[in-house]
Amino acid sequence: MTEEIIIAGFGGQGVLSMGKILAYSGVMQNQEVSWMPSYGPEMRGGTANVTVIVSDNRISSPIINEYDTAIILNQQSLDKFEDDVKPGGILLFDPNGITRPPKRKDIKVYTIEGAEEASKMGNPKTFNMIVLGAYLKLKPIIKTENVQKGLEKSLPERHHKLIPMNLEAIKVGMEKVSEF
Amino acid sequence: MTEEIIIAGFGGQGVLSMGKILAYSGVMQNQEVSWMPSYGPEMRGGTANVTVIVSDNRISSPIINEYDTAIILNQQSLDKFEDDVKPGGILLFDPNGITRPPKRKDIKVYTIEGAEEASKMGNPKTFNMIVLGAYLKLKPIIKTENVQKGLEKSLPERHHKLIPMNLEAIKVGMEKVSEF
Amino acid sequence: MGELKLMKGNEVIAEAAIRYGCDGYFGYPITPQSEVMETLMLQKPWETTGMVVVQAESEVASINMLYGGASCGKRVFTSSSSPGISLMLEGISYLAGAELPCLIVNVVRGGPGLGTIQPSQADYNQATKGGGHGDYQTIVLAPASVQEMNDHVGLGFDLAFKYRIPSLILTDGVIGQMMEKVVVEDQKPRWTDEEIKEKYGDWATTGKQKNRKGNIITSLALESEVMEKHNIHLQKKYREIEENEVLFEEFQTEDAEYLFVAYGSSARVCQKAIEIARAKGIKVGLLRPILVWPYPKKRVSELADQVKGMLSVEMSAGQMVIDVKLAVNGRIPVEHFGRFGGIIPSPAEVVEALEQKIIGGK
Amino acid sequence: MGELKLMKGNEVIAEAAIRYGCDGYFGYPITPQSEVMETLMLQKPWETTGMVVVQAESEVASINMLYGGASCGKRVFTSSSSPGISLMLEGISYLAGAELPCLIVNVVRGGPGLGTIQPSQADYNQATKGGGHGDYQTIVLAPASVQEMNDHVGLGFDLAFKYRIPSLILTDGVIGQMMEKVVVEDQKPRWTDEEIKEKYGDWATTGKQKNRKGNIITSLALESEVMEKHNIHLQKKYREIEENEVLFEEFQTEDAEYLFVAYGSSARVCQKAIEIARAKGIKVGLLRPILVWPYPKKRVSELADQVKGMLSVEMSAGQMVIDVKLAVNGRIPVEHFGRFGGIIPSPAEVVEALEQKIIGGK
Amino acid sequence: MADIDIKDIIKEENLIYTKPKVITDTVMHYCPGCSHGVAHKLVAEVIDDMDIQDKTIGISPVGCSVLAYNYLDIDWQQAAHGRAPALATAAKRLMPNHYVFTYQGDGDLASIGAAEILHACNRGENITVIFINNAIYGMTGGQMAPTTLVGMKTATSPYGRSTELNGYPLKITELIAQLPGVAYVTRQSVHTPAAVRKTKKAIRKGFENQDKKIGTSFIEIVSTCSSGWKLSPVKSNEWMEEHMFKFYPLGDLKDSEKESEESYKKYIE
Amino acid sequence: MADIDIKDIIKEENLIYTKPKVITDTVMHYCPGCSHGVAHKLVAEVIDDMDIQDKTIGISPVGCSVLAYNYLDIDWQQAAHGRAPALATAAKRLMPNHYVFTYQGDGDLASIGAAEILHACNRGENITVIFINNAIYGMTGGQMAPTTLVGMKTATSPYGRSTELNGYPLKITELIAQLPGVAYVTRQSVHTPAAVRKTKKAIRKGFENQDKKIGTSFIEIVSTCSSGWKLSPVKSNEWMEEHMFKFYPLGDLKDSEKESEESYKKYIE
Amino acid sequence: MAKVRGAIVVDQERCKGCGICVVACPTGVIQLAKQVNGKGYNYAVMDKPEACIGCANCGQVCPDSVISVYRVKI
Amino acid sequence: MAKVRGAIVVDQERCKGCGICVVACPTGVIQLAKQVNGKGYNYAVMDKPEACIGCANCGQVCPDSVISVYRVKI
């Protein structure tokens, strides 16, 4: 199994940490992983994206130009990455703020109302975990117990009390994801 | 004609300017010349030397390891350059301060009491011109009129009044040079 | 036994240095490598191992602090990225001239000038052939994974002390910024002055003892004869290192008819390109120099007898290709393919370049 | 018509610059080239042509003053020697990246490190291949006489403006310190802003006019795509220069069976060596690159079909020999002979090296 | 209050304040609330007011304001990190009738570029220096600067700046003020309308000094970096007032209308 | 006067002054009368007196004193031009119980190395700086230094230093004295026996401050360079007294026996 | 004393919602909108337009130069 | 008050004849020799040995550390 994912959105949406939790979870079930962020000067309002690869085998290139799955959290990212999803691949997006939705027919497109669900949960910070949940529903490449372990590993000790809420958010995401 | 000369002595003896006047005189009679000094950090008590080549033809290397003539003004320089005079070449030295005189038999060795003659002339600054005169006596490669022109060219205007004395010194050198 | 972590390449440099028992770090922020110093400052090794960490006022100060620390026989390192490394070149030439062991990390970004902060490999010539003034070399390590970022810290220091030479880790934003699994070593103790003396001799400025002359760290010689002697000594040392310390890795070269030559992140791209090419039936392998100086000339030369052509894949306008050509010496075609200015080539375009420049170009 | 003088190479650089109509000089003292600034300060060109002369606080400041002056479209230059040039490399990379015409003089001394003040040619790789970070080139002129020191000032500026590229005069203490006859040009006027605009376009920061956008001198591109485009443009320019601007001189190559390749003062030594060798019956000639970048590859390659072997003679541990080898590409033996650390080879030992390494070594 | 419709107010002829002409339409990349934007605007207004767009050369640094050249429609040179004063020296000497200013951050000016600013000021170059002191390296992600306050947390002083490890915050402006080549030194801010107006006057004076050829003008603007400080823009201003102004008190440090020879005479006494 | 034979005076047991032990037998390359020689001797005497030869690390600069390592028999590091304070920072932090001093000329310290000395002092590194200010670049043949006096002729100011072209002589020591990291700043000379004795005391204090860990000690020695000045050694001393001391007055500029935190508190007021 | 009335126009797409103008306004005219613009910022709006006296304080402090101020004497 | 007598020994080969000791001597003991040493310098000599009070001033100012000073109380 090799899963090549891009996660893309605004700087403040938790894109990088979502990728990190995913990668750490992969580590927890003994897989090979890579996590490669876009990086730029510290500027607000910019976009951020990260490429995560989870595989049973040694990963050759951490930089790829086609993705099995694209997780898209704003319009700019959709415009930029829609074309790079492999035929038959998955595009998951949050429709909040999207004015020009995906057009491709040769891929599977899903939506998750992450921002909305997060505010329903009363904590906008759960946003990225909800989206992660949606993804894991579509591609159950990682067992939930390993996601929990991944959270434990990637969050600093003092944030461990937040893990239950994060797991809850993942569950919400798994439930609320729907075909576009 | 190609004449390859080394002039070597203490820093304050006017070694470089003697070479420069020689070279400028060469220019004045339309010859090719090169003047290559040893150079070092500004430190007193060091030795200074300069290689001058005067030739009818384009000069290949300004750096040479054998000389037609060596003009030697202190012991260190004698020790260093005696061996580099071409067989049959000339070594001219001022015996003042020389404790181990030249030993080579396959070259012609001359002396000039430059320091002594200069103090006799009442001007220690004429020292190097006296030595130059001695050299030009041994190797009349440059006409006196061209030496005068060389002096005019190489001395700044404000020192032109000193030219007669310099020419006088050259004459003294020509007279006082003697075989060792 | 080590510890399994998921870390950024830059972070692991800092972590590995602490665990290796490194004595000091001196650096100045620059993207894409600031995490090295940031990780150190967060870890506060001065409270645990006693390692010194100083944010210098500039790269010029950093490299000269490195010189001061290395002169004491301490295991010290710095890190920067391209423009910062350029500022260090006088210092690097001094370090090489004075034969000081130390470690310098260059997380290369796109140039020239201020350029871009995106990854690049266009400082290869600087690292391996010139850079500062005079005839000198530094060991140049080219990690291709986060694990190697960890490993090369120790390897770099070991070689540096073995030969009294600066080691340089030549990497880029890809390796520096990405996270991968990495096994970091258990904490080792820092060396005492006595241990260093025992292992590597009593050359450092640790205070003049009665039983020896004053130790003098310098690269100056007023006399050219002395300077030439020193240079001959350096050249001899460099030849010795070229003899002993070549390090490379091969992928699918056994049956290869063509060869990629690539280091660092380009080598990762080439591995993927091999998958694509072999799927198309093209028998291509990869030679990955792990050290780029000394260069695996001999092995490149041997492979020139086996394959029909070589493609040097670099994120530059063509720099390492010179070393490949010098090793091949005209026997088979050698070409270069690169993207630059911060762009990473895709595996597909690497395969295409192979087809056009080498297979088709014959 | 010019004027005949007897001058030091360093002095003539200053004299030539004033007479060429140069706008500014920025420098910092270092042996063996301090006479450049000293001559300028003595000449006070600011009272005659209006040329600006500033003693900077360091080489880093000098090169960045150069950047500021060149950005204004002015003809500005600096000079230094090896360690000082190393300090300038970030700036040189910036100048190349921002495509600024200017002139840099390196009177090379023995390295590495503080080294010695005696002449050397060990900064060749730095000048032609790497030096600063990123893929860039500068024109590199290698004068072999005081007359050429004069001529290369004008040539360097002309090429720099023609291609918007820094020019570098790569010379050494021999050429810098020796006096030879030289014909210096008559005083030319300095260019006005308008003349520069007319000749080379309106790119400089001379004040934004209503009819154009603000002129921006920068080497930055946040986007890698833009940076790559810029790099492709630079590479295209470099190829064009390589096509158009090759410059070399040959001595007795017509009947040569062997070839010396040498530049600058080494070439002078080789001329003498040819006299000695030919007296012994060895038919050897000399190819002297006048520019070392772009390199006369094509001519070296042609001569490889004529001669039996080539000896690259350099005052270094072997740097230019790489370019000779790349041009010859394995067809005939190519070897290097050099003295270094400030020592100048004697003509006799050059001949001996030819006999042993090339003639005997076959 | 007499009633008037908003639409009747918003009319060309009633416009009393808007973007200066020299500010371009490019969207600034700065974070919300960043002081750089205000400082840019003030320089632009001064250029507008003095009508010197065609005679002004800006030198942008390496730092968040590296792209200043996209925002002010004048000729620009982008300098290597810390070296803007060297560029400005050459530009001004070669084009003495132009207005040359550097625009530099605290990392750029006070850390890596300390020698260049010191010597340009000491030579008394007739330039204007705009010094944005936000006590942090904004662009590279919030590392400690020489001007970072004691105890302040940054990416490279995560437990707060300690004098023992990192030394003391550097009052470079106080040092600069003592150089006889320097005519005018002031420290201002741009966090309130009043402060903005004062700073504009200071910048204007700095530019006008170039006409008088009386030496360097140096204008420090104590600034915020909400991203680096990890505070909202409004909270950043509050934090600045409370902490920064204590250490970096606002006001003129030097104002020599006299010829610099005068001040030099004082200096040698 | 009672009669005694010279031979009876010149006896081992009557020896009251001679070359310090730490001075080697190597002949110094300095020009006759060069202040460097005296300064070397004083450092050597302090090392002798404190018996710290085995714990002292010297950092020599690029300048005439580059070869200081041949003359004092201790461990030495030879620094790149201007960077001695950076080397010293690392050496002292890595070997905090050693005595680390830099020995720097005015070109080295005040020109190319201005940033390094400023920041090392600002960090308050516990080192001793010996600063030989001879107002010229001795080693390279007498070019103008930042400290060259107005009107003074040098190889790069052949018509005398002009403030317009070259700026003002830099009183770097006065600037350094204001940094809170600096504990002790003094300006001395070595041209008379009394001056020599005072300077020795100053150097001793500078070294002893390293024990107290109270910050940087900075000792300027106003010096002559007879070659650069083109005067005899004796005339050079006279010229120095007459001209240099006016601009560079001798005496202590700062002496904080207190902890530097104290002086820092004053600084922030 | 003639009264003055003012009004401001905010370029909403370019406003970054920093809120500095809100604090600077002496009469509390400005608030940040609940809505976000294309960049995701809560842009500034005139919340109490009638209170505006056209003092230009808001414009002066706006880092992004996106406020134009109008004033009339009535 | 016991009188003191002093004497100095100059390492003549290493003396550079700078003359600084000559000026520093309070009792005019030292002069530069007419002769030069191997390096060409007129080295320092005790010209009026009987005047030496062993104050060590000359030694202290000597840049080349070539003067040793001896003193006895008589």
Ligand SMILES: Cc1ncc(C[n+]2csc(CCOP(=O)(O)OP(=O)(O)O)c2C)c(N)n1
């Ligand atoms: C030689 C060099 N060193 C380091 C950097 C990285 N760098 C970019 S901006 C910066 C600091 C910016 O801080 P400051 O000058 O305070 O400006 P701000 O971003 O805070 O406005 C640094 C260190 C660089 N580009 N070049």
Ligand SMILES: Cc1ncc(C[n+]2csc(CCOP(=O)(O)OP(=O)(O)O)c2C)c(N)n1
């Ligand atoms: C990077 C660099 N720049 C310049 C030089 C040349 N250089 C050697 S010594 C020196 C100046 C020495 O002057 P100072 O520091 O005053 O020492 P002094 O010789 O007067 O004691 C210079 C510029 C160098 N070696 N390295």
Ligand code: SF4
């Ligand atoms: S990082 Fe700081 S200085 Fe840079 S734009 Fe953001 S707020 Fe401004």
Ligand code: SF4
């Ligand atoms: S040049 Fe000056 S500083 Fe150097 S040794 Fe001579 S007198 Fe001393």
Ligand code: SF4
């Ligand atoms: S100050 Fe400007 S950018 Fe900030 S909220 Fe107000 S209008 Fe928007």
Ligand code: SF4
């Ligand atoms: S002009 Fe004055 S009153 Fe009107 S909104 Fe702006 S700050 Fe408020």
Ligand code: SF4
């Ligand atoms: S001071 Fe020393 S070197 Fe100078 S003359 Fe006297 S003894 Fe000789």
Ligand code: SF4
């Ligand atoms: S010891 Fe005193 S009295 Fe004797 S020679 Fe020296 S200076 Fe003169």
Ligand SMILES: [Mg+2]
């Ligand atoms: Mg800042």
Ligand SMILES: [Mg+2]
């Ligand atoms: Mg000096």
